[in-house]
Amino acid sequence: xxxxxxxxxxxxxxxxxxxxxxxxxxxxxxxxxxxxxxxxxxxxxxxxxxxxxxxxxxxxxxxxxxxxxxxxxxxxxxxxxxxxxxxxxxxxxxxxxxxxxxxxxxxxxxxxxxxxxxxxxxxxxxxxxxxxxxxxxxxxxxxxxxxxxxxxxxxxxxxxxxxxxxxxxxxxxxxxxxxxxxxxxxxxxxxxxxxxxxxxxxxxxxxxxxxxxxxxxxxxxxxxxxxxxxxxxxxxxxxxxxxxxxxxxxxxxxxxxxxxxxxxxxxxxxxxxxxxxxxxxxxxxxxxxxxxxxxxxxxxxxxxxxxxxxxxxxxxxxxxxxxxxxxxxxxxxxxxxxxxxxxxxxxxxxxxxxxxxxxxxxxxxxxxxxxxxxxxxxxxxxxxxxxxxxxxxxxxxxxxxxxxxxxxxxxxx
Numbered sequence: 001x002x003x004x005x006x007x008x009x010x011x012x013x014x015x016x017x018x019x020x021x022x023x024x025x026x027x028x029x030x031x032x033x034x035x036x037x038x039x040x041x042x043x044x045x046x047x048x049x050x051x052x053x054x055x056x057x058x059x060x061x062x063x064x065x066x067x068x069x070x071x072x073x074x075x076x077x078x079x080x081x082x083x084x085x086x087x088x089x090x091x092x093x094x095x096x097x098x099x100x101x102x103x104x105x106x107x108x109x110x111x112x113x114x115x116x117x118x119x120x121x122x123x124x125x126x127x128x129x130x131x132x133x134x135x136x137x138x139x140x141x142x143x144x145x146x147x148x149x150x151x152x153x154x155x156x157x158x159x160x161x162x163x164x165x166x167x168x169x170x171x172x173x174x175x176x177x178x179x180x181x182x183x184x185x186x187x188x189x190x191x192x193x194x195x196x197x198x199x200x201x202x203x204x205x206x207x208x209x210x211x212x213x214x215x216x217x218x219x220x221x222x223x224x225x226x227x228x229x230x231x232x233x234x235x236x237x238x239x240x241x242x243x244x245x246x247x248x249x250x251x252x253x254x255x256x257x258x259x260x261x262x263x264x265x266x267x268x269x270x271x272x273x274x275x276x277x278x279x280x281x282x283x284x285x286x287x288x289x290x291x292x293x294x295x296x297x298x299x300x301x302x303x304x305x306x307x308x309x310x311x312x313x314x315x316x317x318x319x320x321x322x323x324x325x326x327x328x329x330x331x332x333x334x335x336x337x338x339x340x341x342x343x344x345x346x347x348x349x350x351x352x353x354x355x356x357x358x359x360x361x362x363x364x365x366x367x368x369x370x371x372x373x374x375x376x377x378x379x380x381x382x383x384x385x386x387x388x389x390x391x392x393x394x395x396x397x398x399x400x401x402x403x404x405x406x407x408x409x410x411x412x413x
Contacts, residue, residue, distance in 0.1 A: 014034070014039055014058050022054055038056045052106045068098070071092075072094075075092045081141060107159040108160045109160045109165070110157070111156060111158070111170075112156045112219070113153040126223075129299040131223070136308070139279045139283060141172065148169065150171060152195070152196045156168070156170070165300060167299060194242065195228045197211075199214075203243065210275055216279065218230075221247060221264055224250060229268065230245060243270070247268055250264075259289055260286075266282075287305075
């Protein structure tokens with residue numbers, strides 16, 4: 001008799017086991033992980049003969065029918081976004097046990113929680129390189145009326161792809177079906193962490209785009225500092241810190257980047273009205289800061305300038321709100337010949353507005369238009385001029401030949 005315990009592939013996980021079919025198409029191979037919102041499996045698509053990931057969403061205590069309907073509605077909307085930094089959803093449906101499931105691309109790599117456990121922290125440039133694609137994915141989702149609600153290192157995955165790495169945002173929309181402000185069991189044990197909750201959500205308000213912005217700012221701070229900005233000896237002390245305390249200066253963790261810190265601190269403003277207006281604006285400011293220091297591509301190899309500085313209303317006037325900003329040349333490399341002197345301050349952004357001469361200098365640059373647009377327009381006009389000159393030369397050459405051959409007289413036929 002074999003008394004050895006069943007393997008992970010043999011035992012049932014929340015009612016499912018290896019060999020079960022989900023949706024009559026996907027055969028479960030092995031569990032990848034289990035969390036508060038369900039289980040992720042490696043599965044095989046018997047139609048396409050490829051492996052993929054199946055997430056079975058099971059939340060005890062919820063109305064199964066309503067849960068399934070809402071999860072699938074959000075999955076359908078997220079699938080339409082088609083953003084490279086959002087995990088691709090291939091199919092969705094209901095299992096035989098009545099649980100909603102999502103069939104997603106199978107990713108190879110690690111999440112940011114694993115990266116932090118191994119490396120403790122990364123450089124500011126590495127952090128930007130990783131998180132700018134995630135910020136763009138969130139901005140795209142917000143533009144389409146979708147809020148993530150659970151941005152944290154565990155939900156940001158660094159997938160290995162042919163070209164290198166591609167950050168992926170996981171679990172879009174699913175977090176809305178859990179009450180994240182109720183983390184205590186009956187016996188008082190903590191079930192999760194509120195480290196990335198905004199003050200508004202911590203107080204019980206509905207999560208919105210500004211809550212995603214706050215959470216992303218916390219993740220960026222943690223990547224750079226190696227620790228979250230808010231702490232407490234208990235769950236309630238942590239919530240109190242999030243609502244009342246200011247984040248410690250990055251200099252306390254050996255990071256002396258006052259301009260970057262000003263950008264992050266504005267993302268961590270307690271008052272929603274004092275934060276960046278959107279994740280897109282936050283991403284643009286981070287992109288400008290990185291470009292000014294020579295960061296031209298994110299970790300996925302995408303041009304930061306093309307992705308961010310042509311993505312919205314970014315301009316020199318907007319950049320004046322960031323201390324120490326310089327104008328960037330066409331190839332994304334800082335150009336010393338185009339420096340806009342903005343006073344640097346270690347205080348808050350609101351405490352150090354640009355001086356009148358600085359604003360006049362910025363306005364003077366804008367009177368003639370954006371330098372990149374002007375360069376492109378001048379290049380186009382030069383091309384048209386050269387083309388017209390060539391056509392004129394060809395016509396004159398033909399006339400000379402016809403005159404020489406006697407077909408056309410000097411003053412006409």
